[in-house]
Amino acid sequence: MTEEAIGASFRDPSGHVYRRDGVIYREINRSYAPHYDHLMSSGLYEKLVSRRLLVAHEEISDRRLTDGTPYLTIRPEKVAFISHPYEWSFSQLKDAARATLRVQREALDFGMALKDASAYNIQFHEGRPTLIDTLSFETYEEGRPWVAYRQFCQHFLAPLALMAYRDVRLGQLLRVHIDGIPLDLAWSLLPSRAWLNLHLLLHIRLHARYQRRYAAGATDVRPPVRPVSKRSLVNLMVGIESAVNKLEWKPVGTEWAEYYAGDSYTDAAAEHKMELVARHLDRVDPDEVWDLGANVGVFSRIASDRKIRTIAFDVDPACVDRNYRQVRSAGETRILPLLMDLVNPSPAIGWANGERSSLLERRSADLVMALALIHHLAISNNVPLQNLANFFACLAKHLIIEFVPKSDPKVQALLATREDVFPDYTKQGFEAAFRGPFEIEDATPTRGSERTLYLMRRRAQAD
Amino acid sequence: MGTNTVRIGWLMLALAIVVDAPVEVAYAATHGGRQLAYLDPGTGSMVLQALVAAVAGIAITVNVYWKKITSFFGSSSDGRQEEGSKDDDLPND
Numbered sequence: 001m002t003e004e005a006i007g008a009s010f011r012d013p014s015g016h017v018y019r020r021d022g023v024i025y026r027e028i029n030r031s032y033a034p035h036y037d038h039l040m041s042s043g044l045y046e047k048l049v050s051r052r053l054l055v056a057h058e059e060i061s062d063r064r065l066t067d068g069t070p071y072l073t074i075r076p077e078k079v080a081f082i083s084h085p086y087e088w089s090f091s092q093l094k095d096a097a098r099a100t101l102r103v104q105r106e107a108l109d110f111g112m113a114l115k116d117a118s119a120y121n122i123q124f125h126e127g128r129p130t131l132i133d134t135l136s137f138e139t140y141e142e143g144r145p146w147v148a149y150r151q152f153c154q155h156f157l158a159p160l161a162l163m164a165y166r167d168v169r170l171g172q173l174l175r176v177h178i179d180g181i182p183l184d185l186a187w188s189l190l191p192s193r194a195w196l197n198l199h200l201l202l203h204i205r206l207h208a209r210y211q212r213r214y215a216a217g218a219t220d221v222r223p224p225v226r227p228v229s230k231r232s233l234v235n236l237m238v239g240i241e242s243a244v245n246k247l248e249w250k251p252v253g254t255e256w257a258e259y260y261a262g263d264s265y266t267d268a269a270a271e272h273k274m275e276l277v278a279r280h281l282d283r284v285d286p287d288e289v290w291d292l293g294a295n296v297g298v299f300s301r302i303a304s305d306r307k308i309r310t311i312a313f314d315v316d317p318a319c320v321d322r323n324y325r326q327v328r329s330a331g332e333t334r335i336l337p338l339l340m341d342l343v344n345p346s347p348a349i350g351w352a353n354g355e356r357s358s359l360l361e362r363r364s365a366d367l368v369m370a371l372a373l374i375h376h377l378a379i380s381n382n383v384p385l386q387n388l389a390n391f392f393a394c395l396a397k398h399l400i401i402e403f404v405p406k407s408d409p410k411v412q413a414l415l416a417t418r419e420d421v422f423p424d425y426t427k428q429g430f431e432a433a434f435r436g437p438f439e440i441e442d443a444t445p446t447r448g449s450e451r452t453l454y455l456m457r458r459r460a461q462a463d
Numbered sequence: 464m465g466t467n468t469v470r471i472g473w474l475m476l477a478l479a480i481v482v483d484a485p486v487e488v489a490y491a492a493t494h495g496g497r498q499l500a501y502l503d504p505g506t507g508s509m510v511l512q513a514l515v516a517a518v519a520g521i522a523i524t525v526n527v528y529w530k531k532i533t534s535f536f537g538s539s540s541d542g543r544q545e546e547g548s549k550d551d552d553l554p555n556d
Contacts, residue, residue: 150508198522202515210507225509232516239519 007354008120014135026134028072035138044110053103055079055125055132079132080309081364084356085119086175087338087346089321090163090249093171096122097156097244099129105237113140117148119155126333143227153203154180157243161200164247165190168317178350183208199243251318269448276444277302277400280455284398286366292342293373297323297335304335313340343381367398375404375411378425385424385433393437399456403430407450427452
């Protein structure tokens with residue numbers, strides 16, 4: 001039996017998370033007992049779980065009453081894949097923010113409040129933003145301000161404002177600032193029309209000024225923390241909710257979001273490719289598929305419609321957003337769209353590089369799909385075919401991959417303005433490179449195009 | 464709806480706050496014996512909340528009256544969600 005502490009949970013004095021035999025447990029410390037018991041007995045837990053705002057859990061030990069022992073151990077429902085806020089599109093981050101605020105408002109109704117508002121505490125669990133940190137609640141004391149207000153503004157409001165007002169790519173600042181975007185930085189990057197948004201003036205600009213004024217160092221001044229009545233606190237929550245709701249971003253105008261509407265495929269070729277993908281999926285019957293370069297998720301849905309858990313990665317924020325909007329409107333539970341730059345995937349970040357794991361540390365798929373992708377990696381990004389083969393082999397046991405030859409109009413376009421320094425980029429060169437780590441189980445030319453779709457299986461010695 | 468009118472009201476409020484924070488100065492002068500000495504970088508966030516909550520309260524009141532006035536004159540709502548509604552549209556409830 002191996003027990004391993006989970007990287008990000010060391011900060012919380014209420015308890016900690018560990019993994020034993022692949023199952024996640026949460027141990028609750030004695031100091032947190034009154035808060036936990038209130039959560040469970042007040043009806044808040046049932047309400048949040050029934051509205052799918054909080055992950056359910058089981059108590060797997062009795063309450064221990066001896067001093068010096070942990071109070072209780074719980075086993076939360078398994079969340080299939082842990083994603084990070086910088087891997088979410090605008091709408092995903094916005095829905096995560098709204099879920100956090102809803103949890104807080106429900107909590108206030110039951111005499112509790114959120115003590116954390118970290119974006120990392122929200123995960124997309126079966127399609128919906130869900131709070132996974134059961135120990136985020138504390139009993140509410142009348143007059144107490146919201147301790148998580150700063151964190152909410154830094155983790156949610158600042159990045160959403162920057163994405164909506166300046167550039168959607170600024171969401172990536174969350175990858176640098178693990179505790180959210182500093183508010184002074186956020187304000188300095190916002191355009192002048194942000195002055196017209198009272199919410200942003202208050203929660204970002206004024207907030208940053210107050211932070212500076214009362215920063216550690218000015219300790220001789222007793223900070224004038226005024227009590228905030230419950231009614232005022234609810235008003236504050238309504239104000240923040242309205243601030244979030246008013247931030248909008250429309251996923252239009254990027255190259256990729258309009259891909260399928262363009263001329264990339266003839267209908268016959270696309271249809272044939274779909275048939276082949278479906279056939280390969282049925283043959284392998286995987287539990288989890290990662291679709292790399294998924295665009296808006298047309299092919300990912302061939303997998304998720306077969307009840308296969310599917311993660312649809314794309315580098316384009318508009319594609320991921322459109323994909324997520326579809327998940328949301330159709331109530332899909334098995335597909336998770338995520339933003340990922342494959343040539344620079346999420347690294348491990350935080351204390352001792354152990355708080356938020358890298359993409360590779362989180363690999364969990366049985367099958368990887370790489371459709372209409374290889375030319376971008378091999379030609380636009382100069383990654384040798386052998387490195388690509390090894391990378392895919394490290395991700396999963398099975399691979400559905402499409403080879404797009406130089407004669408294809410898309411590759412011609414890539415090569416139009418640059419020297420062709422890719423003598424090995426041929427079907428033969430591709431097969432030779434991939435035969436290293438993989439066995440080719442099927443290779444079928446796609447009707448109506450010059451492309452070939454492969455099904456491959458990792459060789460035993462590479463396992 | 465007269466979003467612009469509301470916005471102008473808010474702007475005036477915002478200016479009053481942003482020029483500086485007289486509320487806070489007044490408070491510091493009258494501050495009683497209650498000591499909540501947070502010395503972490505979150506202190507400013509705690510201090511600010513009473514003020515922000517007050518502004519939010521005013522904005523909510525203004526909105527409610529604005530809606531009453533517009534409905535009295537028979538202009539229809541623009542279909543925007545009422546602020547403070549809890550049952551908004553997170554993914555398919």
